[in-house]
Amino acid sequence: MDLDTLLSDLNDAQRRAVCLEGGRALVLAGAGSGKTRVLTRRAAYLIRFTGLSPFALLAVTFTNKAAGEMRGRISELLGIATSGMWVGTFHGIAHRLLRQHAEQAGLPEGFQILDADDQLRLVKRVLRARGTDENRLPPRQVRGFIAARKEEGVRPEAVVTEGHRYQQELLEIYRDYEESCRRGGLVDFAELLLRADELLAGDEGLLAHYRRRFQHILVDELQDTNAMQYRWLTRLIGEGTGLFAVGDDDQSIYGWRGARVENMDRLCRELAPVEIVRLEQNYRSTATILQAANHLIAHNDKRLGKNLWTSGDQGEPITLYRAFNEVDEARWVIDRINDWIEEEGYQAGDFAILYRSNAQSRAFEEALIAHRLPYRVYGGVRFFERAEVKDALAYLRLVMTRHDDASFERAVVTPPRGVGAKTLDAIRTAARAQNTSLWSAAQQLVAHKQLAARARNAVHAFLELIDDLEQRVAGEPLQHQAEHAISSTGLRHHYERDESRLENLDELVSAARSFAHEGSRAGGAEAHETEPLLDFLTHAALEAGEGQAADWGASVQLMSLHAAKGLEFPVVFLTGLEEGLFPHYLSADDPVRLEEERRLCYVGMTRARTRLCLTCAEVRRIHGRDQEARPSRFLGELPLETLDEVRPSIRIRLR
Known part of the structure; x- marks a missing residue:
């Protein structure tokens, strides 16, 4: 392949980036500007036209999919095998280093990697060994604390607690966890990068070796790097190391999990001189969508700055709809989808419904099912299949019938109440022997004192809890029954440190309220033939079991x-x-x-190719209460000329 062929389908800015001569560069790649193409062409250019050995190139990405795609494209461009190249994720490259230098890193040769579930189980074992109450210190929260410290590059001895008792206890658990990992030859994901950095920092000869080996480093999604990733990456960059980093500060949306957008500016300062190349031509969205997105993101002060543009169509205005409530919002959205499929030839897979909180999916799921439109919840679980929702429904099902074994098994251990695996096995064994339900077996074991005292008291307390819940919900409106199942059973307290799960529990109360309202509106004899709670539980079970398509391309997403x-x-x-x-x-x-x-809103807007619709509601049920809602300030930051309000009689005050 000659140079003209390599560059033939690139625009001027892309060509400039690909052909930079040595040194260090930061490519600001806007949404839809072809950054993957530029990255792979850069790698091909370095290998084919500068004489760089494929094994002297280190390319770091964030996902295995991106790494595989990069290897595949380089192989296709150059006609070479790329399996031996150092192309991978941060964690994958760190793992490769540690495997090759396990002894120097203080690890056994056959060290094992803990995935997220294995790590959680180890945390639970550490808590049990310490006699720590999991209700007071939830294992997921402890795991998060440990991961966050490691991602900051901080070992237990360097953690500053300022005498705070709670932080001090977490620190002690962190020490015990590390000791358990050391004894078992175990390494979690965050440890991979921290240990690899410590390996290089503690061995000057080894660091010098890898600085000589990796003559050029490519980095994808620089804006998503955390403190540890940035530290490890910059440690590998020696005086003569070439660097080609690609990122977009306007798409940095993972601060909540440690990403530091300031790493982009920091790199320019600490590794100067760094040449900045801006990729601003967008190949995805219409000019109208880009105009609105540019106007929105310009309200952020701390930007390296760029302005997306397209040589494509102007496109139609952005539709803005103000709904009465979340039900009306979902109805309007699904009606538009249905109309455009029937009248304009769209397929279901052409549509995406985006939301800030996962709890918002419930209203859309119900509307999609009502219209018999297939859908998929991307990267998540359908509303009625989410663990915390199923937990609450399990209690309500036990209220309806004590002999629902699946609900018994779920409710008796969530939240933890002292009924362990051994006790549950004893109840199962008794139920099989007596050919009865788990509830009846539990009653018999308690009555005849056939369990150890501590376990017997725990099971007895659970049985009383369900009986008491039945008394509480008797005659109550459906939404109050759902709220009792969440609050009086301890579920709300159990999930109090997880905002998204609490939002889903609140949305379950809203779902019960909406269901009751629709039932009362339906009227007639059939509306009162069965218990409302039973109807709602049936509705939840049916919605959990249908609607989600197997084929992504044939489903609303x-x-x-x-x-x-x-x-x-x-x-x-x-x-x-x-x-x-x-x-x-x-x-x-x-x-x-x-x-x-605001960057998150910008990302959402720039996902659209030809049509973008924005919605808000006058009233929304949040945390179990109907609340008047004010339009987002982000709507007021959009150019009025890009918007088409479809309900002009109810104007939104945007300014």
Whole structure:
């Protein structure tokens, strides 16, 4: 392949980036600007036209899929085998280093990697060994604390607790966890990078070797690097190391998991001189969508700066719909999808519904099922299949019938109440022997004192809890029954440190309220033939079991804005644009977090190719209560000339 062929389908800015001579460069690659093409062509250019050995190139990405795609494209461009090249994720490259230098890293040769589930189980064992109450210190929270410290590059001895008792206890657990990992020759994901960095920092000869070996480093998605990734990466860069980093500060949306957008500016300062190349030509969206997105993101102060443009069509205005409530919002969105499929030849897979909170999916799922439109929840679980929702429903099912064994098994251990695996096995054994339900078997074991005292008391307390719950919900409106199943059983307390799960539990109360309202509106004799709670539980079971298509291409796609990054769709509905929801109420008063929320909105808008629809509601049920909603400030930051309000009689005050 000659140089003209390599560059033939690139624009001027892309060609400039690919052909930079040595040194260090930061490529600001806007949404839809062809960054993957530039990265792979850069690798091919370095190998074919500068004489760089394929094994002297280190390319770091964030996902195995991206790494595989890069290897495949380089192989296709150059006609060489790429299996031996150092192309991989941060964790994959770190793992490769540690395997080759396990002894120097203080690891056994056959060290094992813990995945997320294995790590959680190890945390639980550490907590049990310490006699720590999991209700007071949930294992997931402890795992998060440990991972966050490692991603900051901080070992237990370097953690500063300032005498805070709670932090001190977490620190002691961190020490015990590390000791358990050392004894078992175990390495979790965060440890891979931390240990690889410590290996290089502690062995000057080894560091010098790899600096000589990796003459040029390519980095994808620089804006998503955390403190540890940045430290490890820059440690590998020696005086003569070439660097080609690609990123977009306007698409940095993972601050909540440690990503530091400031790493882009920091790299320019610490590794100067760094040449900046901007990729601003967009090959995805219409000019109208880009105009609105540019105008929105310009409200962020701390940007390296760029302005997306397209040589394509102007496109139609962005539709703005203000719904009465979340039910009306879902109805309008699904009606538009249905109409455009029937009248304009769209396929179901052309549509994406994006939302800030996963709890918002419930109303859309119900509307899609009502219209018999197949759908998929991308990167997540359908509403009635989410663990915390199933937990609450299990209690309600036990209220309806004590002999629902599946619900018994779920409710008796969530939240933890002292009924362990051994006790549950004893109940199962008794149920099989007596050919009866788990509930009846548990009653018999308690009555005849056939369990150890501690286990017997725990089971007895659970049986009383269900009986008491039945008394509480008797005669109550359906939404109050759902709230009792969440609050009086301890589920709300159990999930109190997980905002998204709490939002889903609140949405279950809203779902019960909406279901009761629709039932009362239906009227007639049939509306009262069965118990409302039984009807609702049947409704939940049916919705959990249908609607989600097996084929992505044949289904409407529902997803959070975070999950949408890197994807694109002909038509995008960006929903729930209200203050407190988007931007999220936890971010509204924090300038740094507010800028990330604005970047998240920008990412959502730039997923759309030809049509973008924005929605908000006048009233939305949040945390179990109907609340008047104000339009998001982000709507007020869009140019009025790009918007088409489809309900002009109810104007939204955008300014």
